[in-house]
Structure formats: structure tokens, C-alpha cells
Amino acid sequence: MGSVLVLIEKEMKYDFDEIIDRQGTNSLSVEGWKQSIFGLDRDATFSWPDNDFIRMWVADMDFATPPEVLEAVRKRVGQKILGYTKVYEQEYYDVLSAWFWKRFQWKIDLEHLVFAPGIVPALNQLVPLLIKSHEGILINTPSYAPFKKAGDYSNRQVYYSRLLNKDGYYEMDYTDIIQQLEDCSKNIKLFIFCHPHNPTGRVWTREELLRIGQVCLERDIWIISDEIHSDLLRSGQTHIPLAALFPEAEKLITCTAPSKTFNLAGSMMSHIFIPHVGIRKQWKQLYADYYSPLSIVATKAAYQEGEEWLEQLKIYLDDNFTYLQGRLKELLPKAGFRVPEATYLAWIDVSAYIEEQPQKDDLAGIFVDKGLLVNDGKMFVDHGEGYIRLNIACPRSVLEKGIQRFADALLNLG
Structure with a gap:
């Protein structure tokens, strides 16, 4: 009985039901959605007042950043000077090492560590360092769009290997991956890997990781493993860093960040592990910048406390x-949905409700008319048609209203 009471007390410590007003904070989610989702001016008008929209699109959370992190930032501000700053203290690195070891049994090599303002900027910077202009990139689709954009940004051709969808459970098509990697006309030299996967939420197994790692490394293909969602697992799931299985691989780069884990996206602090000495040297020559002192203390506090x-x-x-x-089964029984193994993003197949609808090519527009902001599956490069990605990292009361609007939109088409 005592252990149950302790668990209840622990669950009550943080208030994830709190409704937080984000207006006036220059939030992408709240104030930048018109430009980001629809490419419209910020003064564009819709049928709903701005304050009445339910926002379940971009992947940051509507929960307060951990109070321990906010307190650390307040304390640092109290020191009154925000001057040029880098990470000089050993304790920061000790905290980082302890986190990865405790959570994933991965002994990080601090010699490999470089910093970036985010994983997306890191991808844009890494691609031209790793491959030449005539060399290609392979990604799994559906895909987090910046993977493709990282290739486009540097004028590198990006090829797609479609994930195999088995009743909502996605697997890699190794036959197709190998065929593409061995196609001399494509000259693929880089595989950008999402682990866990966004948008499907797959947590790749040890066997899957060993196979994809061997397939790429045996063919001398660079791998960038984006592991930003690694902390956000469902109960019973385990994340295995790809680099932990291939500790000697120089052509395997791991990208991590506290941003998704602790709702710190605006803190702009990511950790990139580059084992290759030459590439790491080039990175430091080009991108060894100063960092925000508030980002440093926020990151350290997040991992430490x-x-x-x-x-x-x-x-x-x-x-x-x-x-x-439960609500999807009740309200939209023809929708395809499987609880993801990781992330806070639901990948929902709504194709059964839109097949005969002229609006099927504008799913985001269908939902915005019901006061709900979502990500259309077409945003995920390829093979996402008919899907919606829904961010459920919000208070339950918001989720309840959002799902009702979601159902209303699909059940009242035409």
C-alpha cells in the first residue's frame, strides 16, 4: 500500500493539466502557424479567431518546461552578465555522459562531441562535409521533411526507400535499400536515419539496427542517425543508440538534443557525435561558435535534474x-491508428474518410475550418498521403476538444 501511495505522490508532483497561455511569446506553434502551414501572411484571416484554435501540429509540447530547468535559468540570469560563453566546465560533460550511460548504456566519447543550435542546422551543415555534389542521399519515407531539405539545401539528390506498412507497423525494406545503395547511377553515399522514427513512431529493434548498420557500413555509406526522440518511449520500450552497436564506426554520426525530451526547442542546443577526425576538424573550423549561456544551464539542469x-x-x-x-475507435472506426512506440506524435490514416472528397489534397485546410491545426501527411516527403500527424503532448482537456474537432471535420465533409 505504501509503494502505491509513493507512486501517486510522484505522479502528482508536476501539473501536465495546466493550460499555459503562449500568446505574445513569438511561438511558432501559436503565432507562426499561418506562415508555416499555409505559407500565408501573419495577418491572413480564417473562420476561427486565432485564440480559439487548438494547435496539435508542430512538435513542441504545451507542457511547462521542467521547473528545475526554469529555476536554473533564473539563477543564471541573476548573475547579471550574459557574455560570450562556451562549455568550459567538466561537470557539464559529466552530466551528459551519465545521462546516456544510465538511460541507454551508451558510453559516449567526449572527443567526438560538437555542438549545434539544433539537429536541422546540423544536418544542413553535415551534408556538404560528408558527400560531394554528384553523390546522393537515401532516406526512408514517410520522412521528417528536413532530411530531404538537407539534401536540397546543398543540391544533393535525395532518394526514397518506402517503409513497409503492415497494419500500421512500419518496417524497413532492406531489399530495396540494398538495391538502391548498389545502384551506381544513383551513387548514394549517405543514409539519413530517423531513430526512433518520425512520423511513424517506430523504435527500431537491435536486430533491425544491426542489419541497417551493416548494410550501410559494409558498403562504405555514411550514416547520420537522428536520435532526438530517444527519451520519449512508451512503457516497456528500449532505445539502443546505433553507435553503441558500432563503436568503431567512423562513418556513423549521432545527433541528439534535449529539445523534444524537456520541451526546450527554443533553447537551441544539440549534441552531435562525429567519430571521424577529419570531418570533426572541418566542423570545428566552420562551426565552433559561442553558445547562449541560458541554453547551457538549461541543458545541464535538464539532464541533471x-x-x-x-x-x-x-x-x-x-x-x-x-x-x-479509444476515442478514435468510438468516433472514427475506419481510421487507421496504432499507438507509436515512441514520440508524442500520432500517425493517423484517415484515407477511408476522404477518398471521394475533392478536399482530400488539402487535409490541413479541412481541419483548420474546424478550428484545429494539424500536420498533413503530405508534408512528410512521400508515402504520407491520406495521413495526419497529430501532436498529443498537451493537457487532456485540450486533447479531448481536439479529437472532437478532428472527428467533426471528417464526419461532416462535403
Whole structure:
């Protein structure tokens, strides 16, 4: 009985039901959606007042950043000077090492570590360092769009290997991957890997990781493994860093960040592990910048003091997904949905409701007319048609209203 009471007390420590007003904070989610989703001017008008929209699109959370992190930032501001700053203290690196070892049994090599303002900027910077203009990139689709954009940004050709969809459970098509990697006309030299996968939420197994790692490395293909969602697992799931399985691989780069884990996207602090000495040297020559002192203390506090908050967050997200699954079965029984193994993003197949509709090519527009902001599956490069990605990292009361609007939009088409 005592252990149950302790668990209840722990679950009550953080308030994930709190509704936080984000207006006036220059938030992409709240104030930048017109430009980002629809490519419109910020003064564009819709049928709903701006304040009445439910925002379930971009992948940051509507939960307060951990109070331990906010307190660390306040303390640093209290030191009154925000001057030129880098990470000089050993304790920062000790905290980082402890996190990766405790959570994933991965002994990071601090010699390999470089910093970036985010994983997307890191991808844009890495691509021209790793491959030449006539060499190609392979990604799995559906895909996080910046993977393709990283190739486009440097005028590198990007090729797609479609994930195999088995009733909502996605797997890599190794036959297709090998065929493309061995196609001399494509000259693919880089595989950008999403681990766990966005938008499908797959947590790749040890066997899958060993196979994809061997397929690429045996063919001398660079791998960038984006592991930003690695902390956001469902109960019972385990994340294995790809680099932990291939500790001697020089052509395997790992991208990590606290941004998704602790709702710190605006902090702009990512950790990139580059084992290759030559590439790491070039990176440091080009991108060894100063960093925000507030980002440094926020990141350190998150990894040092944020674990309990994270564990309670994961319980809340599990419950939100359970609620979502039940409501979809009740309201939209023809929708295809499987609770993801990781992330706080639901990948929902709504094609059964839109097949005969003229609006099927503008799903985001269908939902915005019901006061709901979502990500259309077409945003995920390829093989996402008929899907919606829904961000459920929000208070339950918001999720309840959002799912009702979601259903209303699909059931009242035409």
C-alpha cells in the first residue's frame, strides 16, 4: 500500500493539466502557424479567431518546461552578465555522459562531441562535409521533411526507400535499400536515419539496427542517425543508440538534443557525435561558435535534474495515447491508428474518410475550418498521403476538444 501511495505522490508532483497561455511569446506553434502551414501572411484571416484554435501540429509540447530547468535559468540570469560563453566546465560533460550511460548504456566519447543550435542546422551543415555534389542521399519515407531539405539545401539528390506498412507497423525494406545503395547511377553515399522514427513512431529493434548498420557500413555509406526522440518511449520500450552497436564506426554520426525530451526547442542546443577526425576538424573550423549561456544551464539542469519530470511526462503521454486510441475507435472506426512506440506524435490514416472528397489534397485546410491545426501527411516527403500527424503532448482537456474537432471535420465533409 505504501509503494502505491509513493507512486501517486510522484505522479502528482508536476501539473501536465495546466493550460499555459503562449500568446505574445513569438511561438511558432501559436503565432507562426499561418506562415508555416499555409505559407500565408501573419495577418491572413480564417473562420476561427486565432485564440480559439487548438494547435496539435508542430512538435513542441504545451507542457511547462521542467521547473528545475526554469529555476536554473533564473539563477543564471541573476548573475547579471550574459557574455560570450562556451562549455568550459567538466561537470557539464559529466552530466551528459551519465545521462546516456544510465538511460541507454551508451558510453559516449567526449572527443567526438560538437555542438549545434539544433539537429536541422546540423544536418544542413553535415551534408556538404560528408558527400560531394554528384553523390546522393537515401532516406526512408514517410520522412521528417528536413532530411530531404538537407539534401536540397546543398543540391544533393535525395532518394526514397518506402517503409513497409503492415497494419500500421512500419518496417524497413532492406531489399530495396540494398538495391538502391548498389545502384551506381544513383551513387548514394549517405543514409539519413530517423531513430526512433518520425512520423511513424517506430523504435527500431537491435536486430533491425544491426542489419541497417551493416548494410550501410559494409558498403562504405555514411550514416547520420537522428536520435532526438530517444527519451520519449512508451512503457516497456528500449532505445539502443546505433553507435553503441558500432563503436568503431567512423562513418556513423549521432545527433541528439534535449529539445523534444524537456520541451526546450527554443533553447537551441544539440549534441552531435562525429567519430571521424577529419570531418570533426572541418566542423570545428566552420562551426565552433559561442553558445547562449541560458541554453547551457538549461541543458545541464535538464539532464541533471529532469529525469523524474520525464518519467512522469511519459506516464501522461501513455495515458493520452490510450485515450486517443479509444476515442478514435468510438468516433472514427475506419481510421487507421496504432499507438507509436515512441514520440508524442500520432500517425493517423484517415484515407477511408476522404477518398471521394475533392478536399482530400488539402487535409490541413479541412481541419483548420474546424478550428484545429494539424500536420498533413503530405508534408512528410512521400508515402504520407491520406495521413495526419497529430501532436498529443498537451493537457487532456485540450486533447479531448481536439479529437472532437478532428472527428467533426471528417464526419461532416462535403
